[in-house]
Amino acid sequence: MSGKARMRATVAASGIAALVATGVVGAVTATSASAADHPDANGRSQHVLLISVDGMHQSDLNWYVSQHPDSTLAKLTRGGTEYTNAKTSNPSDSDPGGTALMTGGNPKSTGVYYDVEYSHKVDEAGAQCTPGKAATGGDVIYDSPDDALASVNDLAPTGTGSFPSFDENGSIYPQGVDTNPAAIMNLTFDPKTSLNPGTFPVDPKTCQPITPWDYLGDNTIFQVIHKAGLRTAWSDKHAVYASFNGPGSGGQSIDDLFAPEIDSQAVMPNGIPYPQDDDWAHINAATKQYDGYKVQAVLNEIGGLDHSGKTKVGTPAILGMNFQTVSVAQKIRSTPTTLIHNPDGSYTTSAPEAGGYAWVQGQLVPGPVLSSALDYVDAQLGRMVASIQKAGLTDKTTIIVTAKHGQSPQDPNKLVTVKDGPIVDAINAAWAQTHPGTASLIVAGTDDDLWQSYLSDTSAAATSFVKDYLWNHTAQGYDVNKKPVTVQHSGLAEIWAGADAASFFGVAANDGRYPDVFGKVQEGIVYAKPTKLAEHGGMNSGDTHVLMVVDGPRIPARVIGAPVETTQVAPTILSVLGLNPASLTAVQKEGTRVLPGLAGWRQDR
Template structure:
């Protein structure tokens, strides 16, 4: 569950309203080539690594079994936070945005990678006068010029081998016809404009520092922040494109070897950046002050029942299976390559490495898995609503169901949200378990369902907020909403398996051999990065709103 101490929603709303008027005290504009004196800086570079799906228990297991590994050196050579939690929902977008803004979804305005806004108009709207707001905000591969191509539609020849030649201007690969429309300007809303607060990259750029990042969709240009220029070099090959050399129709996540190959492209990009080049190694620009990447291969090893002749997921509660063990070793090897390159370039003494995860994955106990097809549940809800309200249309405007349930409704009244809640909590049926055999479920697989004003309070926003889900459901442990039997884990929920991620800060500015057992949040990474670089954490909008603290060192 959302662990940040409750704050009055009126205070949060007031703070958000004031964000635009506040001045970042340590971010005076400077040329990208102007040396910047940073008082109190303990690092010149911060390398941030997110290993999607990785749990703290996975890291502890690997380090215990491989005490001489790169991951072990990283964890024991710095500060390891053994009780770190990511955002709720525990999805890639809010998880990554939290690490780089210091804010949770109620503050950043980003609840998932595919959501709904009651303040925007649908993509393609051209006549905005009098148009009724209400639009899907899709920040997935669907925004690409060509989502079937690894270069997102840039048109490179020789793919996938030429992928490092992909442009670092990801926004240029976004198809504006697929973006929601601002009713005030009647213009498309790019991801960076949708974000309500600034990012670490925004602050670093204003201080004259170089920035770079590598991620899985061009929609991650959202990390540019409202300035639209936060990330100078964004390398974002499309992970859901057709995987060259693998079965037709499969993307880079459907075969774990393909995911490792995909991650390898981003590793090469970061190695080039460590060496002082842009991601393509074309231009010598200097090692970025803030840079990094996310790994996907651990996540697919947890979600696939099997791949490459190896069983996926966990053998028992928290015990990695052979495919996951292979991928932990893969990540360890690549982290070792980063550490070695930093040493070779004599940057190890001036670089802080931060390791964490956007999200975990649930369940880690294979016996707990219950796969439920959410389609019939939502169809039934719509049918029941129309039966009770002759002439009405569907009640569900948009739904995102992985191992949580997020619903946006066409009718946001208390009566409608309570109707939906009562219907869903009364539904029972049959799903299937880890072996594919029938497995009954109750209450639509839900443990707790927050509706209407309760959902708004859960996320610390005012009722009627344009972006907050009208219903947010925390599932029973082990429930994954999916048709068929193609996955054995998911993320997005609020269980410990979703939230309990590793967090290690190692290198310049970090004491060695420290273990912090108190509860921390991955949102604290953002102000910590700025503090390490000698910049003011209060320059981050979300830090001021949520009073997000720098990570403790003891």
């Protein structure tokens, strides 16, 4: 045990009596109680609270704990096991990152590479299909366009655009007019009506749309826990994350799914759109309001109610949510942090402040918006811990705090934004010169701070052509001050193509789902307009090195610096609940292990 770990263990043991007397602190540190205090002789928990603070790095946790030693995050970290070298899935996008937490699998077994991806083994949504005919290839877009109400009019008086509906299926707000956003707590997910199957990719064998849960190659913790007769709940940013129900579930293994659409129009509590007239993910004050609805859902569930707070159902065995507030604060250049309720009942926002990170006295630290976002998340975690204590569940609940993904770059001086459209157009034009009359070579791809291309021709000649073009051409971009710069190799540091790309992901060359050309960007490159400070999805440290803290009954107070992966959360949750981690197909395929150093937990449980 390291000196830091020994010190932490000593603090937890000697200070517990004093800390229990201090309210919320007691709720946190009391989770380090001995097995004798636990009602289960085997030390198992009855509940797991899983929290993903999307975008939060280990370095953010280090900074926050050092600046706020009495914070909830600090107390959870001191009272439990902190894993300082935790890595996300690769790619580190929200969908594969969240799927990793729920399955224990990487894209090679889950088949999920991005929220907007492509597969050579499906037909395009809405395309003509003959059962049993070879697949033509098609987009696999499991995102807000899948909402049953994916387009409702802008509510702002001068607005001319449209947004997806906040309640995704129009069950609460007629025609999506959400003039009372608090009513979102009444949202109920229905696998038959909440999503539009007309947007799903089509299975060429049956010519039927493939639901997001059936697209997964692995089962999920919700399936295993639900099958064991235990209640399950989850809150997230898109209804399409019903995918976490898992294949063959009919979308029903999450008993209480609460997923208001984050891409919908941000509306203040009085029903008036925010003056910025944007969605919840582009105004940090609005993101906090949005996350607050999910927080309330979790608080209701801790108290034994459904997410709406209306029906007594019992506290779920697995529950939790993702926070978007930190991720938004890392990406936006300037945004208000606070919604202000005026004496006359109206609402305004605070003045915009700088997003992302800043250099202060030679140290890279969270700027004002990000610091405020971390404060917000910490306060909400404190509310959850206090609710666990109030419900008498402290010695029955394990808390896991991690992140689906990080964000890159952290250093704003490394930022270079590059538009990927001109690069794709140039590659297609160059291919057409020697292949006249053929289809566009690059037919799909999503490039945030990585490169992914799916090709109409997957031959070695075609994939090598794209790889060589990317490597041998420069690209034009903008630095953080929006000054033009030229980057080498199209902004990439390494490229895998064709069979090499399949080998990189560990899948067969004819798998059909992996990107035909996959690239790691030079640190700081973001394929976007010069409005963002950072993005996620890539494989640099800022994308993948996230926090990981586990606190609960019989969880020792220690620091573990050995490498771990967020995939290990899923088998750990099952083990903590006394279920068999090997019930997860990803555990069987990939050999995913329970997180190390958790006293009393075994892989074979």
